[in-house]
Structures are given as C-alpha cells and as structure tokens.
Amino acid sequence: MGLRNIGKTLSADKKEIDTERLCERFQQYGFLKLGEIRCRERVKVAGEIKRMRIKPRSGIPAVEVAISDGTGEVTVIFSGRRNIPGIDHGRCIMIDGVPHRDGAQIVMLNPAYTLLA
DSSP states (O other): OOHHHHHHHHHSOHHHHHHHHHHHHHHTTOOOOGGGOOTTSOEEEEEEEEEEEEOOBTTBOEEEEEEEOSSOEEEEEEETOSOOTTOOTTOEEEEEEOEEEETTEEEEESOEEEEEO
16 A cells, blocks of 8 residues: 555545445446436346334335435345345345336335355
C-alpha cells in the first residue's frame, strides 16, 4: 500500500469505503449489478445483507432483507416466515427472482436464494 492509497483511505468517508469494498467483493461472481436491475425481468444478483426485520404484510408475517453490492440496494421479502436459518447480517447471498418497483425501492418477493461463502 503506497502513500497515495493511504491518503485516499484517510480522506474517504465510511460510505465510500464500504461501497468500494462491496464492489470488489461481488465483482468475482459475475452476476448482474444491483444498480443495473430492470424490473419485471428474471435476474440473478448477489449482495451482502445490510438490514433484516420482521414486518407483517397484510397480516402475514414476512422477513424483509435489504441486500447491497455497492452499486445499489434491493429489498427481498420472504412471506409467511418469521426467520430464515443461515440468513444473518453481513452474510453474502445470491438471489434469483423477478424484481418490481414498490415506491422508491426495488423489491423481490419470495425469490430462490443461495448463501455464498
């Protein structure tokens, strides 16, 4: 690490450093970037779990998971569940599903998923 990289790291804020780290981490998988998702088309994307919460939708329990790869963020909703074994903050996950827009955010309902190393 040269002096230029140290100076860049010291002057960058936490969000920039996290974005850069995530972009480098998910580049190896070759999936579509979250920032390039098109709604209503089946996609395979990967990201790191940033937030999780249990939020009932129409009286049915649902787990909401926000994932990010540094280029964008997607909310994944698993209906009828209160928890999902293996899914936890900071874990990497691959999602296969059809996204749609719900207000300002992109959402995937009950997609197939694979936990990544």
